[in-house]
Amino acid sequence: MNNRIKRSPLFYVGDKYKLMKQIINLFPKEINNFYEPFVGGGTVFLNIEAKKYCLNDVDRNLINIHKFLTENSSNPNKFFKSVEKIISKYKLSRSYKEDIIPNSLKKEWEKTYFARFNKEGYGKLRDWVNKNKKNAPLILYILLIYGFNRMLRFNGGGQFNLPVGNVDFNKNVVNALSNYFNFVQDKNIVFSSKDFRSFISEKEYLKNDFIYLDPPYLITASEYNKFWDHKSESDLLYLIDKLNKKGIRFALSNVTHYNGSKNDLLIKFIRKYKIHKINSNYISYHNNSKKEITEVLVTNY
Ligand SMILES: C[S@@+](CC[C@H](N)C(=O)[O-])C[C@H]1O[C@@H](n2cnc3c(N)ncnc32)[C@H](O)[C@@H]1O
Numbered sequence: 001m002n003n004r005i006k007r008s009p010l011f012y013v014g015d016k017y018k019l020m021k022q023i024i025n026l027f028p029k030e031i032n033n034f035y036e037p038f039v040g041g042g043t044v045f046l047n048i049e050a051k052k053y054c055l056n057d058v059d060r061n062l063i064n065i066h067k068f069l070t071e072n073s074s075n076p077n078k079f080f081k082s083v084e085k086i087i088s089k090y091k092l093s094r095s096y097k098e099d100i101i102p103n104s105l106k107k108e109w110e111k112t113y114f115a116r117f118n119k120e121g122y123g124k125l126r127d128w129v130n131k132n133k134k135n136a137p138l139i140l141y142i143l144l145i146y147g148f149n150r151m152l153r154f155n156g157g158g159q160f161n162l163p164v165g166n167v168d169f170n171k172n173v174v175n176a177l178s179n180y181f182n183f184v185q186d187k188n189i190v191f192s193s194k195d196f197r198s199f200i201s202e203k204e205y206l207k208n209d210f211i212y213l214d215p216p217y218l219i220t221a222s223e224y225n226k227f228w229d230h231k232s233e234s235d236l237l238y239l240i241d242k243l244n245k246k247g248i249r250f251a252l253s254n255v256t257h258y259n260g261s262k263n264d265l266l267i268k269f270i271r272k273y274k275i276h277k278i279n280s281n282y283i284s285y286h287n288n289s290k291k292e293i294t295e296v297l298v299t300n301y
Pocket residue numbers: 012014015016017037038039040041042043044056057058059194195196197214215216217224228232
């Protein structure tokens with residue numbers, strides 16, 4: 001379906017992959033500096049042409065993975081060799097290369113055999129990370145790829161606590177990595193890991209710059225929504241108004257209605273701007289069920 005749309009190799013929960021075609025059509029055609037204060041997995045910037053990219057997310061581990069992938073983009077062979085080393089040390093499956101899962105396991109656990117096969121090795125790798133307090137981006141990336149819902153999740157004590165997922169290093173991961181490497185190789189990209197308030201306020205914007213904002217949504221549920229509250233939401237809306245007053249083009253993704261609740265603050269705010277409805281097929285992060293949702297892209301151009 002999305003043939004020409006690239007998906008980030010972080011396969012980030014709530015990424016914009018399925019909505020990219022609709023969103024890109026609403027983006028400006030010419031972009032000087034492109035700003036993303038909530039870059040997440042990066043699927044959006046991977047599909048944008050700009051002179052320079054300033055990409056930010058408060059999640060430091062996530063940004064370290066982006067930096068690591070970007071640094072390795074000119075030598076994918078070296079990157080894949082390091083991946084292979086860890087995968088074989090921890091005896092994880094890697095279906096992009098070979099199928100090592102016994103048929104007996106596939107028969108017994110028809111729908112969950114990847115999770116069954118990788119559980120032990122994944123657990124050992126996770127224990128190693130937690131014991132040695134080593135958040136090396138490569139290892140975190142591998143944990144993410146084999147982890148449940150492909151997330152980065154730590155408990156209050158800083159221990160990585162995501163269980164194994166029913167996935168492995170497959171062709172989709174390799175394709176997404178290759179696309180990422182090809183794209184970032186010759187681009188001018190600056191990553192940062194700040195709170196959106198400092199990131200947005202400190203920039204000196206120029207004509208034809210463009211800022212795309214995809215914050216956590218106040219009325220939906222996700223791991224990264226945990227710390228997002230009314231104060232964050234109103235600070236963000238205030239900063240967007242300020243950008244608008246300076247004549248800077250912006251686009252904001254958000255959700256006005258979700259499963260019986262609505263975001264009144266947002267609904268009032270967006271009346272000042274152009275509201276584009278986005279057809280979204282939101283799947284609940286809790287139980288994979290489909291939800292009633294009104295997703296919008298709000299722009300000032
Ligand atoms: C909806 S996700 C962005 C998804 C992204 N568009 C994609 O395609 O992957 C929102 C992101 O905001 C980040 N975030 C949450 N609070 C933040 C804050 N105060 N400042 C900056 N980023 C924040 C989260 O870590 C998360 O990655």
